[in-house]
Amino acid sequence: MDQTIVYIDKVSELVKAISELFYQQKNKEALAAMPSLLDGIMNLTTMIAEKEGISEESTQELVKVMGESLVAMEKKDYVLLADILQYDMIETLDRYKALFV
Secondary structure, three states: OOHHHHHHHHHHHHHHHHHHHHHOOOHHHHHHHHHHHHHHHHHHHHHHHHOOOOOHHHHHHHHHHHHHHHHHHHOOOHHHHHHHHHHHHHHHHHHHHHHOO
């Protein structure tokens, strides 16, 4: 199995765990885990950018979702943030995963 797929799976699990914490209103715990998610996203963006045949537009999807996440964080709208992570982020990660199969 491609290392990138394994990494995407790990990032997806982290996204699910963080969004669940927000849904449970454990905001401090969820926010404490966000730096790990950001590191994972940065590493993943690098992996994706290095893959031949992937357009820059494709790599920008993840950046867009992260931007939406940051807006929700700034507004302290943690339910919205959980929704963005749970639905938009997971969907984007699944699309990336398909590129490496």
